[in-house]
Amino acid sequence: MADRRRLTILGGGGFRVPLVYSALLGGDSPISSVVLHDVSAARLGAISRVLTAQAATVAHPPxxxxxxxxxxxxxGADFVFSAIRVHGLEGRVIDERVALGEGVLGQETVGAGGIAYGLRTLPVVDAIARRIALVAPGAWVINFTNPAGLVTEAMAAHLGERVIGICDSPSALGRRVMRALGVPSARLEYAGLNHLGxxxxxxxxxxxxLPRLLESDEALASFEEGRLFGASRLRALAAxxxxxxxxxxxxxxxxxASLAATETRGEFLLRQQDECxxxxxxxxxxxxxxxxxxxxKRDATYMALEGLGERDEAEGGGYExxxxxxxxxxxxxxxxxxxVNVRNRGTLxxxxxxxxxxxxxxVDGSGAHPGSGAALPAHGVSLVTRMKSVERAVLEAARSGSRAVAVRAMACHPLIDSVPVARRLIAQYQRHLPELAYLR
Incomplete structure (x- = not known):
């Protein structure tokens, strides 16, 4: 490809950055140079050593x-890849432990943990989006900062259609289902919000x-979601x-299971990455x-607590x-x-x-355009609309600095569904996360 582009990675000292760089070494990449940005010079130095080693045997690497x-x-960036983690993995551990202290899930993007993560991340990505609009208005922003849908919507207020959120879960699900069906390609009908589709x-x-797949116990048992949800449930959902x-x-x-575990996922990752x-x-x-x-080790233990077990070894093709x-x-x-994650524009x-x-x-040179025919299954409509109202409350809380609106977001989440619990959660998160001092 004659026209070469510059990629800036925000969160460039992150553990998974070498996955992105590895994908760029395949020969068909449009990227000729990569700029790593991070608030930690030490992490930048460590990850750049890995990237240099990856490039050592490749002719003309970025x-x-x-x-x-x-x-x-x-x-000068043509593409900006946003993969930041405000307060690092220590923040994830706080998300998890505070939630579990109230007997609710603290997963990093789902439930109380996801709301806490969003509340401390939105002011940061809002400032980043404003800076991109000022100094790199022609750049395309690819957002992988979690919670991905929520963060993409916040950035879109400044960047419009030039920010696109990505996640590897839907495409990986599609590949596994096609493999179970024995078809090399297909048109996938998928709809929802990030981590809710x-x-x-x-x-x-x-x-x-899909009905053929749902009829076969053997086919359903051959891939991860089939084992995770079970044949009878998938048939009842017809999805x-x-x-x-x-x-x-x-x-x-x-x-x-989370309360009985000796450590949370965040604690495992924090310990492992500190060592790494x-x-x-x-x-x-x-x-x-x-x-x-x-x-x-990280991949082998992904969602192990949730009963998923080890991932299929031949999976490949993650978010990178x-x-x-x-x-x-x-x-x-x-x-x-x-x-991908984009503005709805009448799709749903x-x-x-x-x-x-x-x-x-x-997706083409003018961006990402939602296809026609995407539809939510009837049983998913109420959950999606409720979760979008939660996301909107988080966005409002971040914009206004209102603790009361943040409590409302917590209380409205179906995995919390309690105003007293929501108040205690916000109070505890504010006690442990200085980034939430803006909530008053």
Whole structure:
């Protein structure tokens, strides 16, 4: 590809950044240079060592530069990849433990933890979006900062259609379902919000093959969501939910398992990554070997507490593949079909046009365009509309600085559903997270 582009990664010292860089080394990438930005110079140094090792055997790899200056990082960017974590993994641990102290789920994007994460992240991404609009108005922003749909909607207030949220869960679900059906490609009918969607159709030559899948116990047992939700439930739903629906469908079991566990997911990741970054800063360590070993352990334990077990080894194609496909489609103006987070624009009738939804889109040089025909299953409508009202309350709380609105967001969430609990949660989060001092 003759026209080469510059990619800026916000959160460039993050553990998963080497996955993105690895995807750029495949030869078909439109990216010729990568700028890593982070608030931590130490983490930037550690991760840049891994990237340098990845590039060592590749001819003409994308150039790497690092900076802690946001304006410097953004100036001249064609694409901006946002993958920041405000208050780091320590914040995730607080999200989890405060929620569990009230007997509710504290998963980082679902329930109380997701709201706390959003409340401390929205002021930061709002400032970032304003800076991008000022110094890189022509850049395309690919958001992977969680909660991805909520953050994308906040950034869209300043960036409009030039911010697109991504998640690997819907595309991975589609690949697993197609593999179970034995078809190489299909038109996927998927709709919802980020971490709250359903696959309701898998069409090949106009025929929906999903009913065939749902009829087969063997086929359903061959992929992760089939095992996670079970054949009888999937048949009753007449759809395959995103794995994160497990938190809504099996809440009590997951709360019990979380309370009984010796450590939360955040505590595991914090411990593992502290060890990994310590090794990466050692001059005698092999940075790529150390990082790869930590990645394998991380992936092998993903959603283990939730009963998912180890991921399929041949899965591949995570969020870095979605990001690369998105950048390639835009840079080359070559249409590609991807499930991403964009403004609704009439796609789902139950939501307004500005609501960010997760639906199949045709992506080309002019951005991501939701396809026609996306529809929520009837049993998902009330949950999606309720969760969008929760997201809107979080956005309002972040804009206004209102503690009362933040409490309302907590209380309205179906996994909390209690004003007294919501008040205690907000008070505890404010006690432990200085970023929430703005709520008054």
């Amino acid at each position: 150039e790497i530069s690092v900076t802690t200056d946001l304006t410097e990082a953004l100036t 359903w696959l309701s159709g898998v069409r090949v030559n106009g025929e929906n093959l 395959v939910p995103n794995e994160y629906l497990h938190y809504y469908y099996d809440t009590e079991d997951l709360v019990r 970054y310590a090794r990466l800063t050692s001059p005698s360590a092999d940075p790529l070997r150390s990082w790869t070993a930590a990645l394998r 593949a979605v990001a690369l496909a998105l950048m390639t489609a835009i840079a080359s103006d070559t249409p590609s079909d991807l499930i 009738a139950v939501l307004d046009d500005d609501a960010v939804v997760e639906v199949p889109c045709r």
